[in-house]
Amino acid sequence: MISDYFLLSFRNLKHRGVRSWLTLLGIFIGVMAVVALIGLGAGLKTAINSQFGISSTELITVQAGGITMGPPGSGAVSPITVSDLRVISNVNNVDLAIGRNIGTLKLELRDGTIEFVSAGSLPKGSEEKDFVYDSFGSEIMYGFLLSGGEMNEVVLGYGFSKEADAGYDVEVGDKIFLNDEDFKVKGIMDKTGSFIMDYLVLMNSDPLNDLLDYGDDLSIILVRLKDKDLMDKTKLDIEKALRKYRDVDIGDEDFVVSTPAASLKTVNSILDGVQIFIAIIALVSVFIGIIGIVNTMGTSVVERRKDIGIMKSIGAKNSDIFWQFFIEAGLLGFVGGLIGVIFGTLISVFGVYGINYQFGTELVPAIDFFLISISLFGSFCVGALAGIVPAMNAANQNPVDALRG
Amino acid sequence: MKKERTKRVIIELKNVFKHYRMGEDVLVKAVDGVSMSVNEGDFVAIMGPSGSGKSTCMNLVGSLDVPTEGKIFLDGVDISVLSESDLAQIRGKKIGFIFQSFNLIPNLTTLENVALPMMFQGINQEERKNRAMGFLKLVELDGREDHYPNELSGGQRQRVAIARSLANEPEVLLADEPTGNLDSKTGKIVMDFLEKMNKNGRTIIMVTHDPDLAQEYANIVYWLKDGKVEKITRKKDGKIIVDEDLIMEKASSVKKKEEVD
Numbered sequence: 195m196i197s198d199y200f201l202l203s204f205r206n207l208k209h210r211g212v213r214s215w216l217t218l219l220g221i222f223i224g225v226m227a228v229v230a231l232i233g234l235g236a237g238l239k240t241a242i243n244s245q246f247g248i249s250s251t252e253l254i255t256v257q258a259g260g261i262t263m264g265p266p267g268s269g270a271v272s273p274i275t276v277s278d279l280r281v282i283s284n285v286n287n288v289d290l291a292i293g294r295n296i297g298t299l300k301l302e303l304r305d306g307t308i309e310f311v312s313a314g315s316l317p318k319g320s321e322e323k324d325f326v327y328d329s330f331g332s333e334i335m336y337g338f339l340l341s342g343g344e345m346n347e348v349v350l351g352y353g354f355s356k357e358a359d360a361g362y363d364v365e366v367g368d369k370i371f372l373n374d375e376d377f378k379v380k381g382i383m384d385k386t387g388s389f390i391m392d393y394l395v396l397m398n399s400d401p402l403n404d405l406l407d408y409g410d411d412l413s414i415i416l417v418r419l420k421d422k423d424l425m426d427k428t429k430l431d432i433e434k435a436l437r438k439y440r441d442v443d444i445g446d447e448d449f450v451v452s453t454p455a456a457s458l459k460t461v462n463s464i465l466d467g468v469q470i471f472i473a474i475i476a477l478v479s480v481f482i483g484i485i486g487i488v489n490t491m492g493t494s495v496v497e498r499r500k501d502i503g504i505m506k507s508i509g510a511k512n513s514d515i516f517w518q519f520f521i522e523a524g525l526l527g528f529v530g531g532l533i534g535v536i537f538g539t540l541i542s543v544f545g546v547y548g549i550n551y552q553f554g555t556e557l558v559p560a561i562d563f564f565l566i567s568i569s570l571f572g573s574f575c576v577g578a579l580a581g582i583v584p585a586m587n588a589a590n591q592n593p594v595d596a597l598r599g
Numbered sequence: 600m601k602k603e604r605t606k607r608v609i610i611e612l613k614n615v616f617k618h619y620r621m622g623e624d625v626l627v628k629a630v631d632g633v634s635m636s637v638n639e640g641d642f643v644a645i646m647g648p649s650g651s652g653k654s655t656c657m658n659l660v661g662s663l664d665v666p667t668e669g670k671i672f673l674d675g676v677d678i679s680v681l682s683e684s685d686l687a688q689i690r691g692k693k694i695g696f697i698f699q700s701f702n703l704i705p706n707l708t709t710l711e712n713v714a715l716p717m718m719f720q721g722i723n724q725e726e727r728k729n730r731a732m733g734f735l736k737l738v739e740l741d742g743r744e745d746h747y748p749n750e751l752s753g754g755q756r757q758r759v760a761i762a763r764s765l766a767n768e769p770e771v772l773l774a775d776e777p778t779g780n781l782d783s784k785t786g787k788i789v790m791d792f793l794e795k796m797n798k799n800g801r802t803i804i805m806v807t808h809d810p811d812l813a814q815e816y817a818n819i820v821y822w823l824k825d826g827k828v829e830k831i832t833r834k835k836d837g838k839i840i841v842d843e844d845l846i847m848e849k850a851s852s853v854k855k856k857e858e859v860d
Contacts, residue, residue, distance in 0.1 A: 198718050202707075209706045504702045507663055508763065509691015509719040511684045593663045597702070 196517075203522035206498075207529075217490045218530030220483025221576060225534025225569050226541070227476040231469060232565060233542020237549045237557045241387075242461055252422045252454055253329060254429055256282060256415040256436070259450030272440070272448055273411040281439045282417060287428045289420045290325055292317040293412035295402055299395065302371035303362065312390065313372065315399040316340055325418055330383070330391065337366035337381030345401050347380040348372070353392040355382045372397075373405045387553025425453050483530060484580040491523045491584035502588055503596030512589040519585035520578055527577015531570050539566075606638040608672075609770055609802050610660055615669035617655050629655040630666070631826035639770065642797045643804045644813035647823030654775065656823065657806045661694050661773045662686045674770070691719050695764025697793075699776035701756040703748040709735065709759050710744035716766040734762035738792060754785030761792055772796060774805040778812065790816055814839060
């Protein structure tokens with residue numbers, strides 16, 4: 195009998211106009227948002243994390259912080275310097291602390307292309323250099339890394355290579371000008387997926403200092419720990435040591451010590467916010483979908499009043515009519531959900547494909563068949579739920595009145 | 600036509616009233632004290648002009664409606680006290696409806712339309728299909744089973760409706776102006792089908808406003824006017840005789856005459 199209701203409802207659905215299908219937009223968008231969100235979820239996180247340069251290497255970073263209040267210059271933040279680095283190096287559990295400078299340089303290629311790029315310094319010493327390379331998250335693609343005190347050689351990010359197809363087409367051995375000084379390209383890094391990292395010029399600290407005159411100032415201090423489990427404690431120790439050295443009170447720090455966990459937390463809380471936002475949109479869409487189905491089913495009951503009368507006159511009980519309309523509403527919801535699942539899956543597949551292409555990752559879209567089944571079943575239930583009142587209305591039609599149409 | 604009086608009574612209306620209230624204080628007495636008795640195998644016509652209450656009468660006989668007062672027996676069961684669901688069940692099993700405007704479901708094919716009443720009786724799909732094919736053959740519409748109603752002519756649609764009315768092998772066929780929407784030629788074909796069904800032993804009750812049609816095919820005609828039975832005529836050996844019983848009954852039961860406003 196149930197299969198008969200499905201059959202009848204299906205036949206009625208087949209003869210529905212475009213108007214009925216448009217009311218499914220709400221459920222469609224809702225389901226699509228959820229399926230795409232979950233399918234993309236992991237990829238989205240990876241993509242954002244790599245954009246923010248949060249690598250898996252567990253290190254603490256120290257930067258000058260505090261907010262410059264008032265007009266520029268009046269509230270200048272005191273920069274962190276080589277002496278801060280020395281203080282940090284002496285903190286317990288600190289394995290290695292290095293200072294780096296990051297600044298903007300004018301890059302001129304042989305063909306005359308001029309571009310402003312970020313340049314990052316490499317510390318002296320090979321252990322220190324390896325530490326930076328490790329945190330970089332990629333290997334050398336062409337040529338060699340800087341290993342000693344090269345004064346006029348640089349390593350470029352993947353973005354400058356021919357493969358990146360960004361219009362630079364730099365090769366190993368090319369001569370380039372940075373702030374009008376000539377340098378030789380010693381190596382090109384492989385893709386990291388981060389726009390910051392892939393367009394970075396790496397050079398030793400001395401030549402960068404010559405170009406930008408940092409003196410003892412440092413842009414950032416990277417700290418490697420002996421015991422990574424003590425990260426939070428070490429972070430507090432560093433803060434304490436720096437407060438003492440720089441003579442500031444708690445709450446007035448003009449520096450920021452951050453751990454990857456904290457950065458991840460920030461990024462993830464942004465992501466969570468996005469997810470909650472999308473979930474709310476999905477919820478609202480489904481709610482609109484429910485109203486749409488109530489509306490279209492209500493109209494359908496009026497339109498098919500005569501059919502209801504006919505069916506009652508040939509022996510349909512109230513329950514027969516009720517189930518027919520109830521299932522029809524459910525099927526409407528189901529169709530909306532099905533289209534949503536298809537589009538949601540497509541979005542996550544293409545989205546993940548795009549992320550993989552962009553960031554060189556090998557992510558797989560999270561296509562969860564359990565989730566899909568739940569979505570479809572849920573859509574049917576939502577539709578059926580919306581159909582209860584119209585179906586009851588249909589079932590309770592007086593046969594004589596209904597027959598009149 | 601032979602020995603009507605010894606046959607089983609299949610439908611009986613006992614002093615049935617159906618009053619509607621329209622608006623605040625207008626009382627419409629659609630059916631106003633009708634008694635009727637239909638025997639197995641009868642071809643009964645309910646005759647009357649529009650507003651005579653014949654449609655309401657048919658709805659009551661067909662158990663689509665319940666009377667305000669009085670009792671209606673269908674095969675010995677008092678249907679005026681039954682629930683909606685029981686009424687539907689009885690309707691589906693014992694009565695086959697044929698309407699003036701055919702009333703086929705437009706979204707279903709010919710075959711599905713004919714099979715639909717069987718579905719509501721819980722008959723399985725295979726058997727429904729086979730039986731529906733048989734009925735379509737009976738009304739000479741085999742080969743049209745996959746057509747939709749809007750692809751058929753009026754006469755063909757009415758034949759589909761007849762096939763549908765036969766679906767659950769009901770004892771009574773209830774035809775409401777079956778030729779009303781048809782030209783005289785196709786109307787005759789449809790009436791011949793009904794006559795054939797009657798000869799096969801089915802009881803037929805036809806509602807019509809056409810006295811010629813009523814007297815040509817029916818063996819008993821109830822003449823309705825203003826919700827009351829005015830006279831009953833019977834066909835006997837090719838002659839039309841006015842039933843004397845009713846006149847006696849009328850004299851005793853009618854006390855006061857009140858006209859509808």
